[in-house]
Amino acid sequence: MTLQLGIIGTNWITKMFVEAAHITGDYQLKAVYSRRMESGQTFADNFSGDIEVYTDVNDMLTSGIDVVYIASPNSLHFIQAAIAIRNGVHVIVEKSAVANTNEFEQLYSLLREHPQVRFFEAARHIQQDNFKALETCVNSMEHISGATFVYEKYSSRFDAYLAGEEPNVLSPKFAAGALADLGVYPLYAAIKLFGLPNSQHYFATKLRNGGDGRGVAILRYQDFDVTLIFGKGANSYLHSEVLGLRDTILISNIAELEEVKYNDGQGQEKVISKPGPANPMVDEAATFARLINQPSETEAEYQDLLLLSQRVNHVLTALRMDAGIVFPNDKK
Ligand SMILES: NC(=O)c1ccc[n+]([C@@H]2O[C@H](COP(=O)([O-])OP(=O)(O)OC[C@H]3O[C@@H](n4cnc5c(N)ncnc54)[C@H](OP(=O)(O)O)[C@@H]3O)[C@@H](O)[C@H]2O)c1
CATH class of the missing domain: 3.40.50.720 (NAD(P)-binding Rossmann-like Domain)
Structure with missing residues (x-):
C-alpha cells in the first residue's frame, strides 16, 4: 500500500x-x-x-x-x-x-x-547495507578487545554560535547539543553491535549555554570498553575501529559508513562495504514502509528496533546526566 x-x-x-x-x-x-x-x-x-x-x-x-x-x-x-x-x-x-x-x-x-x-x-546508518556488513563481521570476530567510534564535524551553525547566537541544534532548550545530535550515531552503533553497557561516563566540553559542544563518552562492557568521540565545533578525520586480537575492522565514518574494511593483522585487508545509495535515507524509508505494511510478518523485527531505540534513549539520558547537562524537557 x-x-x-x-x-x-x-x-x-x-x-x-x-x-x-x-x-x-x-x-x-x-x-x-x-x-x-x-x-x-x-x-x-x-x-x-x-x-x-x-x-x-x-x-x-x-x-x-x-x-x-x-x-x-x-x-x-x-x-x-x-x-x-x-x-x-x-x-x-x-x-x-x-x-x-x-x-x-x-x-x-x-x-x-x-x-x-x-x-x-530515524537512525539511518543502522539500516544501511554497510552497517549490516559491519555487524556480520563483528559477530564473526573471535574476540572483541574494544572499539572507538568517531563522529565530529564542524556544524554549519557553529559560526552563528561563535558570533554570539544560540542555534537550536546547540541549545539545551531544544534538547540538542553534541551528544543528542551527533553522539547518538556512534551510540546507536555501539548498542546495536554490543548491547547495553554495564556503565557509561561522559566527559563533555561545555558551551556557554550549559550544553555540550563536543565530548568523549566511554561505555564499559564486561570485557572491554567502547569510546565514543563526537562534536559539532571541530572536524575530526580519525576513522572508527573495532579491535579484535590481531584483527581490526576499520570504518571510514561510523555515521556515513562509506568504507568498511577488515584487516586480519597478518597482511590481508579486505573491503567489506559496497557503494551505498546516493540518498542515505532510502534504506530506512524502505524498512519502515515494509514494517508498516506487513505488521504481522515483521512484528519481531519491529519490537527489536523499538527496544534498540529505548536502550539508546536510556544510555543517552544517563550520559547526559553524568555530564550534568539539564534539558528544560527534564522538568516537565
Ligand atoms: N538524519 C539526519 O541525517 C539528520 C540531519 C539533520 C537533522 N536531523 C534531525 O532533524 C531534526 C531537525 O533538525 P534541524 O537541524 O533541521 O532543526 P531546525 O532547523 O532547528 O528545525 C527544523 C524545523 O523545525 C521547525 N522549527 C525550527 N525552530 C522551531 C521552533 N523554535 N519551534 C518550533 N518549530 C521550529 C522549522 O520548520 P517550520 O519553520 O516549517 O515550522 C524547521 O524547519 C532534529 O531532530 C535533528 O537531529 C537529522
Whole structure:
C-alpha cells in the first residue's frame, strides 16, 4: 500500500527524507505542517501532486495521513509524536527520538494503548547495507578487545554560535547539543553491535549555554570498553575501529559508513562495504514502509528496533546526566 505521508519541519533533512521516501515507491507526500503557511507552501512546491499545507499540527495529524515524519527540534518530538499516536498515525521521528527516559516511557505506554501504530527512530546508518556488513563481521570476530567510534564535524551553525547566537541544534532548550545530535550515531552503533553497557561516563566540553559542544563518552562492557568521540565545533578525520586480537575492522565514518574494511593483522585487508545509495535515507524509508505494511510478518523485527531505540534513549539520558547537562524537557 502506498503510504500517505505528512511531514513536520521544513528544513533540508525533510526534503531529503521525502525524496528518499518517493524513491522507494512506498510513500506519497500528502501533507506539510509548518508554523508559517508561506514556508510550508515553499516546501510543498518542491514536490508534485496534491499536497495540503497546514499551520495547525492537530489538523495535519487528523487529515487522514498514514504516517508522519517528524524533523522538528528534538524538544518537540515527544509532544508531536504523542498527538500522532493518539490519532492512529505511524511515526518516523528523527534522532534523537525524545529528550529523556520519562518521555520515552510515556510514548511506550501510548503505543501499548494504540497497538496498530508503529513508532520508528530515524537512525539511518543502522539500516544501511554497510552497517549490516559491519555487524556480520563483528559477530564473526573471535574476540572483541574494544572499539572507538568517531563522529565530529564542524556544524554549519557553529559560526552563528561563535558570533554570539544560540542555534537550536546547540541549545539545551531544544534538547540538542553534541551528544543528542551527533553522539547518538556512534551510540546507536555501539548498542546495536554490543548491547547495553554495564556503565557509561561522559566527559563533555561545555558551551556557554550549559550544553555540550563536543565530548568523549566511554561505555564499559564486561570485557572491554567502547569510546565514543563526537562534536559539532571541530572536524575530526580519525576513522572508527573495532579491535579484535590481531584483527581490526576499520570504518571510514561510523555515521556515513562509506568504507568498511577488515584487516586480519597478518597482511590481508579486505573491503567489506559496497557503494551505498546516493540518498542515505532510502534504506530506512524502505524498512519502515515494509514494517508498516506487513505488521504481522515483521512484528519481531519491529519490537527489536523499538527496544534498540529505548536502550539508546536510556544510555543517552544517563550520559547526559553524568555530564550534568539539564534539558528544560527534564522538568516537565
Ligand atoms: N538524519 C539526519 O541525517 C539528520 C540531519 C539533520 C537533522 N536531523 C534531525 O532533524 C531534526 C531537525 O533538525 P534541524 O537541524 O533541521 O532543526 P531546525 O532547523 O532547528 O528545525 C527544523 C524545523 O523545525 C521547525 N522549527 C525550527 N525552530 C522551531 C521552533 N523554535 N519551534 C518550533 N518549530 C521550529 C522549522 O520548520 P517550520 O519553520 O516549517 O515550522 C524547521 O524547519 C532534529 O531532530 C535533528 O537531529 C537529522
